[in-house]
């Protein structure tokens with residue numbers, strides 16, 4: 001492991017807004033070096049009863065941080081498996097004294113271990129890996145397998161999900177899966193910047209991968225649905 005990565009992992013242990021599930025085969029979460037219970041306790045952790053929004057595959061956490069900055073009446077939790085990426089968002093949030101954003105390092109497959117079914121209000125999936133090879137499709141965060149994981153984890157009521165992706169194949173795949181399952185699509189925008197001023201500020205937040213792909217000429221697509 002590179003020295004930079006090791007330093008970031010060390011620093012993560014001193015960040016009050018980072019929760020880590022080190023061994024992905026158990027449900028133990030640590031904050032720093034302390035084991036903490038998070039399931040059913042997120043409102044207590046944030047110190048308020050404001051709605052909680054998840055960002056799945058948050059990477060460097062740009063979406064979570066910017067949404068938190070723009071909306072102090074909601075709490076945001078970025079989830080990713082990669083600690084060195086989360087490090088950046090967590091650092092930004094601490095530097096800006098944002099106390100309505102936190103990060104959870106774990107596998108998204110295990111989400112049910114860390115949230116009560118009624119604890120989360122809305123979910124964003126930002127630029128997930130497209131896994132273009134057909135045999136790998138079950139790893140797509142929008143595959144039927146993952147939709148079932150979300151539905152099981154958050155089974156108390158319907159809520160809104162958002163997907164933003166540069167990958168047109170993944171976007172079409174998502175629309176097919178959502179349609180096949182009969183979920184209600186709220187908004188579907190191909191090439192969001194084509195609509196320019198008509199799109200909401202929240203859709204204009206840009207992540208590392210969005211900028212990267214846009215610079216390579218990719219169009220950005222968005223769909224939201226309820227399930």
Ligand SMILES: C[S@@+](CC[C@H](N)C(=O)[O-])C[C@H]1O[C@@H](n2cnc3c(N)ncnc32)[C@H](O)[C@@H]1O
Nearest residue numbers: 057058059080081107108126127129207208209
């Ligand atoms: C292409 S990156 C996008 C990151 C960020 N949303 C952005 O737009 O810059 C996809 C992210 O998904 C994370 N990821 C993929 N599968 C995951 C899983 N099963 N559990 C947790 N994180 C996952 C990866 O670690 C990676 O950071």
